[in-house]
Amino acid sequence: MQVVPRQVGQVAAGGAAEQVTEVWLANRRLSEHTRAAYRRDVNGWLAWCAQRGADPLRASFLDVNAYARGLEAQQLAPATVARKLSGLSSWYDFLVKLRAVEANPVSGADRPYVSRDHSATLGLTPQEVDALLAAARDAGVRHHAVITLLADLGLRVGELVSLDLADLGWERGHRTVRFVGKGGKARRRALTPDAAAALDTYLQTRGEQPGPLFVTSSGSRLDRHAIFRLIRRLAGVAGIAEAERLSPHSLRHAFATAARAEGVPLEDVQDAMGHADPRTTRRYDRDRHNLDRDPAYTIAAARARRAGG
Incomplete structure (x- = not known):
């Protein structure tokens, strides 16, 4: 059955929530990676409801709270x-606009607190990045x-694996790469x-045939799971501590921290990383609390230069 927007309310009422999800995703400007993540988030909720014989169109904030506590019991960060709740809330907002539900049950739910000043991603020092690059070269x-x-x-892994050969180019004397970022x-x-x-x-080994930039030995596009495994394996070879906890995002954090440390x-770091909010960029800067960077030193040094001049 093909669903068009005017039919969504009827389909949702009939229980074909998965089809509603596809219409919702089709109406948003999203990268394929984000689209897949949102689909997984909604499908996880629908599966939870199905296991309990609950109707997702009649769910309350109490149901969402129970779902969230279940996720936390799985030791998820x-x-x-x-x-996951944010994606689910967006899905329900779509249903509210279509009058398939009266209210968004996620709005009143108890969401976990997430500090903008902290990230659970394990970072890397510049020396560890150098060691990882050396292991990759070998x-x-x-x-x-x-x-x-x-x-x-400092690319996101989804941005990296979505690259095609045609995305490489030249602009005003710069070698460049184009891609679709978050949003x-x-x-x-x-x-x-x-x-x-x-x-x-x-x-030189891949060849110049059109298609995905990074391909497997069979010619298919390299996926994000392969990148995760690659980083952890190379980190182990490089002797980096807690190699099994690293991810492609570890290199993204390292990029932001190193850029800010170099002044x-x-x-500029925010623009490079594609962050809409500078607070997100600051969270990636693992060295931002380093007392060596306290602006008091800069102000004192300037005062000393004035006095000496």
Whole structure:
């Protein structure tokens, strides 16, 4: 059955909630990675309701609270639970607009507190990033290109695996890469000399045929799960502590922290990472509480220069 927007209310009332989900996703500007995550979040809720014989269109905030406590009992991080509830809330907002439900039950639910000043992602020091890059270089040209792009550009893993060969280019003397970022926004980034060199070496073996930039030995697109496994394996080879807890996001955090430590303005790091809110960028900066960066020292040094002048 194909569902069109004017039929959504009728379909939802009939219980075909999965079809409603597809219409909801089709009406939002989302990357394919985000779309898949939202689909998983809603399907998880629908499965929970089905197990209990509950109608998701008659759910209350008490049901959502019970669902959230169940997720927390699985030892999921508060940020993960909050993200799942956020996606579910957006789904219900869509149903409210279509008058399929009277109110959004997630609105009154007890969501876990997530501090904007903390991230559960395990970060990496600059020296650990160097060691990971060295291990990737020894492991092969594709591995080296993947890790270099993550380290030098701070890309999200979904952005990396969605790249096609056609996304590489030149602009005003810069080697560039274009991609669709979070929220469906078209973005472009400059490639560092190391990233460009790693890609050129990889392309000598990949060839120039159109399609996904990073491919498996069978020619299919490399997926995010393969990147997770690659990083953890290479981290183990490099002797990095807690290698099994690392993720592609660890390199994204390392990128933000290193950029701020080298004096890159917050707004430039924010733009590079595609953050709508600078508070998100600050959360990625693991070194922001370093007392060496206290602006009091800068002010005192300026006063001393004035006095000496």
